[in-house]
Amino acid sequence: MGDFVTTTVIGAVKAIVYLYDFVSLPVYFLLQHPWTKWKKQTVWAKFEKEADPSSSIVRNSTENKSLLANISTVDELFQFAVQRYSTAKGFGVREVFGEEEEKQKDGKIFKKLILGDYTWYTYNDIDKMVENFSKGLLTLGLESRQNAVILAETRLEWFVAAQACFRIAVPVVTLYATLGEEGIVHAINETGASLLITSQELIPKIQKAFSQLLSIKKVIFMEGHRKPRLEAFPESVQPLSFSEVKSMGENSEKALNYDTPAPEDVAIIMYTSGSTGTPKGVMISHKNIITTCNGFMKLTEDMRPDDLYIAYLPLAHVLEIAAESFFLAVGVPLGYSSPLTMTDKSTAVKKGCKGDATILKPTLMSAVPLILDRIQKAITEAVQKEGKLSEAFFEFALEYKHCWKTRGFQTPIMNWLLFKKIKNMVGGRLRAIASGGAPLSSGTQEFIRTCLDVYLIQGYGLTETTAAATIMDLQDMSSGRVGAPVSDCFIQLKDWEEGGYSINDKPHPRGEIFVGGGSVTLGYYRNEELTKEAFFEKDGIRWFCTGDIGEMYPDGTIKIIDRKKDFVKLQFGEYISLGKVESELKRHPLVDNICVYGDSFKSYVVALVVPNQRQLHHLARSLGIEDISFEDMCMNKAIVAEVLKSLAEEGKKAKLQKMEIPQKIKLCFEQWSPDSGLVTATYKLRRKAVQDYYRDELADLYS
Structure with missing residues (x-):
């Protein structure tokens, strides 16, 4: 009966809408000028x-690249932006007054932030911060071309610290805040850095790794809303706050010696998230970053005076640092945010409080x-x-x-x-x-x-x-x-x-x-x-x-x-692109993550699926299965069979070939997070790690 009513009502709505379209089309045609948007036969390349x-x-x-024609280093780009947009609104940071615990219906406790409004800084303001922080680094004994590590979430202090290092020709070693202990230790020891710049929230994570860090002598932490616990630092390591280092630079009276960067100098040693093993450090030069900014100049044709960019992706990711460098060059303000506070419904936003996007009202974002x-x-x-x-x-x-x-x-x-x-x-x-x-x-x-x-x-x-x-x-x-x-x-x-x-x-x-x-x-x-x-x-x-x-x-x-690395050859010579199949099946509401696996001695593929808990509960209820835990649902044969059937339908809808659709699946109740080592810091699959972890389960699927 419900389906009949739904079909009848939607049918009536469609009839009314189509009648309205027929009557109003000439008016819309004259008012909206659709012919100006009709795609011309354009050949882009x-x-x-x-x-x-x-x-x-x-x-x-x-494209016209005259805007950056005489710029060859990242510091030159920053100083160009300061001169061009000096007193304009450039960088926004939201006030955090504290946090409180909020109990959820399922009994879980979430920490919620008490948030204020955005404070805005001009380009001149940030230039002064960069200058003082760079002098503070030199006062601490950092020298040009000595590596310095930044391990922190995206925030204004990250940007300031990086620009300060660029100014004095110090290569910045970037690490994801979600990187596991093994990856952090590997990158710091490999680069031999004596200085680590991090956030107050990550201090406990750093302290756990200190016994393995061979070169770190000083740690600068970006302050937060909690009081930092510094007693666990070893005596050989000097902890300092971000504000202390800025003050040291501001009060420094003696002349400080440093080199200015050259275009071919290394600006960043960016450690990849390690989807195929140990993270690798990619050496990015100043010239590389400027070339990328020039390449994006085509987009300025569509810029508007009121544009605003919401910055929340990890600055340790090349996409975010390239985007922020580009928007810096063209004078688009950056409003800093995080995935935990972006929307009104984000996990760290207190009930009744507005998310960052609601306050900022951005026009541009990366994702x-x-x-x-x-x-x-x-x-x-x-x-x-x-x-x-x-x-x-x-x-x-x-x-x-x-x-x-x-x-x-x-x-x-x-x-x-x-x-x-x-x-x-x-x-x-x-x-x-x-x-x-x-x-x-x-x-x-x-x-x-x-x-x-x-x-x-x-x-x-x-x-x-x-x-x-x-x-x-x-x-x-x-x-x-x-x-x-x-x-x-x-x-x-x-x-x-x-x-x-x-x-x-x-x-x-x-x-x-x-x-x-x-x-x-x-x-x-x-x-x-x-x-x-x-x-x-x-x-x-x-x-x-x-x-x-x-x-x-x-x-x-x-x-x-x-x-190439995602390819597997099945028993009868068919090649399957595992990444392609995962990309299509991941769109299904039941799927939070998925790893497709193919045994070259078999004729079909199987899959490990991390199901969405809410959707799985909904599916279980529709099958008459109530009052069982998420772990039990993942092992329930009726639920697994229904998920498999639903994924097969999704695969057919996506026009996957029969041999590309998994014939058997395992529902995994474990969460695949960067800390687990099964995904990278950017949540890409670490395919080999997943296959090793679930070796027995994959064998069972093929048995």
């Missing part, structure tokens, strides 16, 4: 040698696919809670808006009725999101574009290419692609015979992506063998072999279709 797929793919037009997948799931879950009628109406509204949007029309009434509430989750003004770090599925891209009414563009780059390789134009409405090469960047496709990819494939050339140009980094720190394996020079251009498989479309844009 082409082969350098016409019709030669072995040559480089380059952008058709060269990784994991965050966008979570936003999609959160919206879907919220709609499902409202009942089947609301869910059916939402699905119709989503399809309706997408249909008109692709034809160049806005849907103001539907936006007012439904989508405005969703857009307000991120402040209400957001108009552009740049996604990077991993391929974003077409489904998620279209969903977010439609729900949030934003431009959602994908970019492609790696730590080894300073985040630069390709980026979509805002006018490019395709999905599942990563755009055309950025300026000063070359892309080549190379045959990969084992995977069956060739630059002569029809209708689109395919192959391993090689990236060349000024953004390609210097190599891996103290790892000459791996550097020679992945980097090479040819005709004066430095190249990096990415291991990613790309496909070039006639308009010059690239689609990432596979990765």
Whole structure:
């Protein structure tokens, strides 16, 4: 009966909407000028040698890069921004007055922050902080070209500390705040740093590792709202607060000697998150960062005077540091946030308190696919809670808006009725999101574009290419692609015979992506063998072999279709891209994370699935299974069978081949967090670690 009512009501709504469309279309046509948005046949890039797929793919037009024409180091870029935007609002930080514990319905205790308003600093204000902090570092005995480590969450002090190091030619070793103890010890010992800059919240984590740290003599901590516990530091280590070091610099009267950086000097030794083993330190030069900023200058054509960027991704990730450097250069204010406080519903936001996005009202943000997948799931879950009628109406509204949007029309009434509430989750003004770090599925891209009414563009780059390789134009409405090469960047496709990819494939050339140009980094720190394996020079251009498989479309844009390390060959010779399958199945509301595995002596793949607890409880109730723990649900045969069936349907919807859809699954009740060692600090799978941890379970799935 319920389904009948839902179908009848939605049918009536559709009839009314279609009648309204028929009557109002001429008015919308005249008011909205959709023809100005209709996609012209644009070719964004082409082969350098016409019709030669072995040559480089380059952008058709060269952008005006005069803004940074005379800049060659990151410190020069910062000082250029200070001179250009001196008294303008540049950097926002939210006040934290304290925290309190809040008990949840399930008995868990969450720590909630008591938050105030944003305090804003001008470019001149931050320049003074950078100058004082750099003098403080020199007063402490740090010398130019001595490595200094930053291990902290994204915040203004991280930015200030890094700029201070750049100013005095000190390479910054960046570590994720979520990196495990083993990775922290490896990176610090490998770089031989004597100075560690961290946050007050991470002091306990650092203190646990001190017995293994061989070189650290001083620790500078960024203050928080709690009183720091410093008694556990060994006598050989001097702890100082961030404010103390700034004061030392401000009060320093003697002349301090230091070198200024050169373009080829190392600015950052960025430790990758280690998806394939021990984290590697990528040496990024000042020239690399400036080249990337120049490559992004094409985006300035779409900038507006009231733009504001919300900065929350880890600054230890190349995407965030490249984005903040670029927005610094073009004068877009940065408002600092975190995933724990971004929205009103974020886990660290006290009930009744506003999230950062609600206060900031940003227009621009960067994201990784994991965050966008979570936003999609959160919206879907919220709609499902409202009942089947609301869910059916939402699905119709989503399809309706997408249909008109692709034809160049806005849907103001539907936006007012439904989508405005969703857009307000991120402040209400957001108009552009740049996604990077991993391929974003077409489904998620279209969903977010439609729900949030934003431009959602994908970019492609790696730590080894300073985040630069390709980026979509805002006018490019395709999905599942990563755009055309950025300026000063070359892309080549190379045959990969084992995977069956060739630059002569029809209708689109395919192959391993090689990236060349000024953004390609210097190599891996103290790892000459791996550097020679992945980097090479040819005709004066430095190249990096990415291991990613790309496909070039006639308009010059690239689609990432596979990765060499994610390939497995099954019993009868079929190649399966594990990453591709995971990307599609991860969109299912039941899936928080998934690792697909293939045994080369078998004819099918299996999967380890971390289910979403709320969705699994909902599924269990629908099967008449009540009052059992999450762990018991994961081992319940009826629930496992239903999840497997649901994933198979999702795979068919995503047009996966039968051999790509897992035939058996295990539901994992353990959480895959960076601390567990099963995912990286950016939540990418550490495939080998997962397979080793679940070795017996995988054997059981194939038994």
